[in-house]
Amino acid sequence: MGFVNLFAAFFRIGLFGFGGGLAMLPLIYQSVQQFGFMDPAEFSDLLALSQVTPGPIAVNAATYVGLHFAGLPGAAVATFGVVLPEFIIMMMVCRFLDRFRENRLVEGAFTGIRPVTIGLLFAAALFVSDGVLTRGPVISKAILTAGAGYFDWIAVGIGAGAVLLMTAAKMKPIRVMLLAAAAGAVLGGTGLIQV
Amino acid sequence: MKNKGEVKELASLFAAFLKLGLFTIGGGYAMIPQMQHLAVEEHGWLTDEEVVDCIAVSQSLPGIIAINMATYIGRKLYGMKGAVCATVGVVIPSFVIISLIVLVLGAIGENPWLQGAFLGVKAAVCGLILVSAVRLGRQVLRTPFQWVLMLGALAAIAFAGINAVWVILAAALLGIIYSSIRSGKEVR
Numbered sequence: 242m243g244f245v246n247l248f249a250a251f252f253r254i255g256l257f258g259f260g261g262g263l264a265m266l267p268l269i270y271q272s273v274q275q276f277g278f279m280d281p282a283e284f285s286d287l288l289a290l291s292q293v294t295p296g297p298i299a300v301n302a303a304t305y306v307g308l309h310f311a312g313l314p315g316a317a318v319a320t321f322g323v324v325l326p327e328f329i330i331m332m333m334v335c336r337f338l339d340r341f342r343e344n345r346l347v348e349g350a351f352t353g354i355r356p357v358t359i360g361l362l363f364a365a366a367l368f369v370s371d372g373v374l375t376r377g378p379v380i381s382k383a384i385l386t387a388g389a390g391y392f393d394w395i396a397v398g399i400g401a402g403a404v405l406l407m408t409a410a411k412m413k414p415i416r417v418m419l420l421a422a423a424a425g426a427v428l429g430g431t432g433l434i435q436v
Numbered sequence: 437m438k439n440k441g442e443v444k445e446l447a448s449l450f451a452a453f454l455k456l457g458l459f460t461i462g463g464g465y466a467m468i469p470q471m472q473h474l475a476v477e478e479h480g481w482l483t484d485e486e487v488v489d490c491i492a493v494s495q496s497l498p499g500i501i502a503i504n505m506a507t508y509i510g511r512k513l514y515g516m517k518g519a520v521c522a523t524v525g526v527v528i529p530s531f532v533i534i535s536l537i538v539l540v541l542g543a544i545g546e547n548p549w550l551q552g553a554f555l556g557v558k559a560a561v562c563g564l565i566l567v568s569a570v571r572l573g574r575q576v577l578r579t580p581f582q583w584v585l586m587l588g589a590l591a592a593i594a595f596a597g598i599n600a601v602w603v604i605l606a607a608a609l610l611g612i613i614y615s616s617i618r619s620g621k622e623v624r
Contacts, residue, residue, distance in 0.1 A: 255498070255499045255500065255503075256498055256499070257498060258498055258499055258500070259498050259599065259600075259601050265499075265500070290534070290537065291534075292462060292463075293461070293462075293551075293554045294461070294530070294533050294534060294537065295457065295458050295459065295460060295461050295529050295530065295533055296457050296458075296460055296502075296526075296527075296529050296530025296531075296533065296534075297457070297460060297463065297464055297467075297500045297501070297502035297503060297526070297527075297530060298462075298463045298464075298500075299499075299500045300500060300502075300503070300527055300530040300531070301530050301534050304530060304531050304534040304535060305534050305538065308534070308535060308538045308539070309538075313535065313539075316531065316534070316535060317531075320527060320530075320531055323499075323500065324500070324503050324523060324527060326498070326499055327497070327498070327499035327500055327503040327504050327507060328503065328507050328519065328523055330497055330498065330499070331493075331494075331497060331503075331504050331507040331508055331511070331519075332507065332511060332516070332519060334493065334497060335493075335507075335508060335511050335512070338493070345615070345616070345619070346612055348615065349611045349612035349613075349614070349615035349616060350607075350608035350609075350611050350612050351489065351492070351608075351611065352582075352611040352614065352615050353585060353607035353608050353609070353610045353611020353612070353614065354492045354496070354604055354607050354608050354611060355485075355488050355489070355492060355576045355582070356576055356577055356581075356582035356583070356585040356586040356589070356607070357492075357585050357586065357588075357589040357603060357604060357607035358488050358491050358492040358495065358572075358576075358604075359488070359569060359572055359573040359576050359577060359586045359589075360585070360586040360587065360588070360589030360590040360593065360603075361491075361495060361589060361590075361593060361600055361603070361604075362465075362468070362491070362565060362568060362569035362572065362573075363566075363569045363586075363590050363594075364589070364590050364593040364594040364600075365465040365468075365565055365569075366562060366565040366566040366569055367594050368465075368594075369462060369463075369465060369466070369558070369561055369562050369565060370562045373555070373558045373559055373562060374559060374562055380594055380595060393559075395559075396555065396558075396559035397559070399556055399559035399560055399563075400559045400560060400562045400563035401563060402560075402563075403559070403560035403561075403562075403563035403564055403567075404563040404564075404566060404567055407469075407563070407564060407567045408567060413473060414459075414469045414470045414473050414564055415455070415459050415470060415473075417560055417564065418459055418461075418470075418557050418560055418561070418564075420560075421556040421557050421559060421560030422553040422554075422556050422557045423553070423556070424556050425552040425553045425554065425555045425556020425557065425559070426549045426550070426552045426553040426556065427549075427552070428552050428555075428556070429548045429549055429550075429551050429552015429553065429555065429556075430548050430549035430552055432548070434552060434555065
């Protein structure tokens, strides 16, 4: 029964979680509480871990909860559960899109959706900067009044360096990330930045 | 699968998404710059415009954005087999790394070198997403209508806190109205 509940809970999270990883965490929290998979203190460990380890946040969270609940088989069940709805829905939607790609309504809808997606990407760039490049929310009145101390200038420098390496030096994104990781490790390890 | 070429292609798709899963730190959006690089510049699987479509569809549907993108691209390239390879590929690094940390290390701890590395990556990701937005924007934003939609969406989501799903639905509706008015004019 436990495995069925675990699968059902994570299937539901994949099915109803809109907006990707971070936005799905409250839903994950509710389900985890409801079924008693772990207590709130353990959940805060999950929050920290799933955001700093590689991979999609919700997959990390599913693996973590599953492991906690029933070891590796639990991890496999929860992860499969959270991924399956996306897979099924996307296969169906793509099939629909293939069939109606030439349809005037679908084509019209995409002429509206494409520019909005660019807006979403700019918004995403702002959201990921929250608390990383700044010491508080990026979109706030505080940013206008707080002055230079509001920004983490070392992080801003790394971000700006990444932009330069990508554009001026045409470096691959993976190399840029590895360089940034190395720079951050040295800065953190030698105590130049507070982590 | 009888065809050796097909196995090789699926293996390279799987490997590409394995790499994407491994280097996505901080959620699905962090995957976009690398996904764009891999799919457009390195493998020539998609055009920039198709990447935008992939992001648009992935963002509009429920669930994990990285999984949506993997399934979308995998299916587009090699159908069902491709979708499975890409999706499994993007999940495996998460699964293995979390399992290793929980079962072997117990916790990630407060190692300042590791924490610093994460901070460095997170800071770089901010810049990388910005570069992707500008790069893809250059392909997509050509008319005043498109600029208005882009800025409107940015304002609605970042400043008004409106859910992205509503913004995308509204954009679809506006797009339909706009193109039917335009095609109406062309007929006359």
